[in-house]
Amino acid sequence: MRHPPRSVLAAVAGAVALIGSVTVPVLTASGAVPACSVEYSVTSQWDSGFQGAVKITNNTAAMSSWSLAFDFAGGQKLTQGWNAKWSQSGTTVTAASESYNGSLATGASVSAGFIASWSGSNAVPTSFKLNGTSCNTAVEPSPTPEPTDPADDGPPVLRASGNKLVDAGGATRRLLGVNRSGGEFMCVQGRGIFDGPVDDASVKAIADWKANTVRIPLNEECWLGLSTIDPAYAGANYINAVKDLVAKVKAHGMTPVVELHWTYGQYTGNSAGCSDVHASCQKPMPDMQYTPSFWASVANTFRNDRTVVFDLFNEPYPDRATSTTTQAWQCWRDGGSCPGIGYEVAGMQDLVDSVRGTGATNLILAGGIAYSNDLSQWLTYRPADPAGNLAAAWHVYNFNTCANESCWNSTLAPVAAQVPLVAGEIGENTCAHGFIDQVMKWFDDRGLSYLGWTWNTWDCSSGPSLISSYDGTPTAFGTGLRDHLRALNG
Template structure:
């Protein structure tokens, strides 16, 4: 997205609280039936909240501290006040009076020994909001010793260079194998300023002071959208070597300050004159196209990969928001085929580069960087992503999902059914997200859900454009947050640790 989506005066203050309770409960046999003759297992329930005064998001994480897996779980607890369930995710939530009950779903019912599962919900309330103390799992009370209350600690950016990253199973991990989340923002302008007569970064600073402003938000990752014609020197100013050097200088500065960088191919060449009226029809890279082009996109990624290979703190987002299905009357079968294989795609008059072509272009240089791939429907539809995932000899690919409040998949029900299963098979990065006003309510629900699944996420956008219709985080380059959206995101990021 570039200039996608305005103004809500009320700011949200995210307050984090945590409580850990050790417990011993009975295992549940496969299928969820009680098996009282089975050995008990030890567990811990970690309960955290993000409270904005009249409501809060709660996340409960059940950790299996025993030596055997459990299959099927039911969590119960009670509130002391008037907390009222609004909606939940990653579990079947219900409330009777003050008691809350959560049962497992089909995809997260099994908790291996040493593993954990998280579930979350939003509540409304007034008055006090005391933490529950009577957690039980599968009917047995958590009667173990209560350890001291813990608070979320953060690893401040700037304490060292950003870590080199790779994919391991369904997680992004650092070089020492620890799971790591890319938590931060997009910094727009590299995709449009060079073709709109606005210089390199739209008059915005890319110096140490601007990076220090990001660090006050606890930002650990920055996504930088790019323009392929400016990178290649085909069109725009600065272009060619000057554009490439400016990108490299900014990337090096961020990485040196402990901030991982995601380079995103955002605006590309490709005439689409028969598209809908709202679509940009210019063949030059002055707007967002349905698919990358075979003319320049592989050449672009060969150049970017050559420039940054050996620096695995940098991630490559191969194409911002594919939507080839629009050219074939929303035929998703043809859309996914075009997405992976490229070539002559139905309804698109230019030859496209598929995701496999771009993976091959990067790997041909010897670059080992993580690759991010967005799905269809502006990267919001991820249902066939696994089935069409390109072949990567390094198996170093993450799924890039975009989720705005005006997208089709914009509810916990959809996230549970479409995104949660994908998180079990591949790392999922919420590469862009925002809402269509300047509030933070939708975004709060989304980051709470993402936290419960340990997803990476990057909000749009770190640019002081004035928040009138949404998706603008700051009022100035000093990092002053916009009311609502900016204040809510900053407060939330300050409670998070990428490790």
């Protein structure tokens, strides 16, 4: 959906290639506890750089400050870091504690991250010293923790069962709630991470509408911490802010849906949202440079919390670039070199593979073409999901092509008969709710899911916006959704 006026950023190039995580855990050959343990991981890598992390565990006496040293073995050069004072002299890298994390008790751990350049090879460091003491770093894979289910009063773990969403007990569930926009555009504009407050009171106000779901749009360049984004709003700072909002949503019993909204790749063709190569507007399709790495990172972040739902890409519109509908659907699923799109596209199958490659089995949503308003060939081109946990996503506004019951009956009903269907965005630009009332009735009659756009205090005709205040005061448009949710779930 469109957003308030936004700025355009300068250009940068780079290519991400998903490599997963390379971890060096700390063990001794005899099984004795070493003085210190270091886990070094490469979380994402592209053609000229990579993002890494270290986790330090102190197994000796408590310390009031710490300094970790290791040597890059492949000519890597540190460019930035967080959660430590990072520096490099020659090949030696040093990470010294900050004032807020210097205290390290016996058995305690601390983590820090960095970005560095590389060329030729990206060899993993083989030795580490903590305050001058060697840490044993024999290479051996770390066990992956088992996914955990939420507490009884938290949101359910959802899975697709036939054409329904069900919880762990097999009971049918519906996703009914709102979108919380901001994470897709504020960071790339250098204005913050979220638009408006995301404190506990503002999240509770959503729950007070009897919503059970909050969809959270994201920006891939901000999540990956690319160099054009202000570091205050990128990388670990951005990821931690998203994780914090997800935790608040869950604390109020609601399902978080993390969704990729704005992506990299220059598109200036039909219906272009901007001419910028950067993730400053809605592009027709995700890009192969960054999007698979984004989803691998997001999936790794939340794979042990199956209450979090993954929405792969906001509103694909390859149909505006290609000359035939068949080409558009092929581009949607398979990606690659798509007619009319100048960058290499990541198809929905690529993104499903990126998520599942991490071991994450979370529910995935995949929206169709024509800004997710066309699902006419979704079943024909649906991506293969080895986890069998895939649902169709659909968006509708009063100005869309498929905005009447005749179209819904002919194109949506066949999809909803076979897989779960979620209307990830519903709205209208009339500042009223007559249209979404029709949408909600059609979806209610079939036990389907829908989320209103958007929980932001914009002008209702330009957003459209559900609220005039973050305390939950509705606009005339929002009153329709609020009263309906309260009637259903009150």
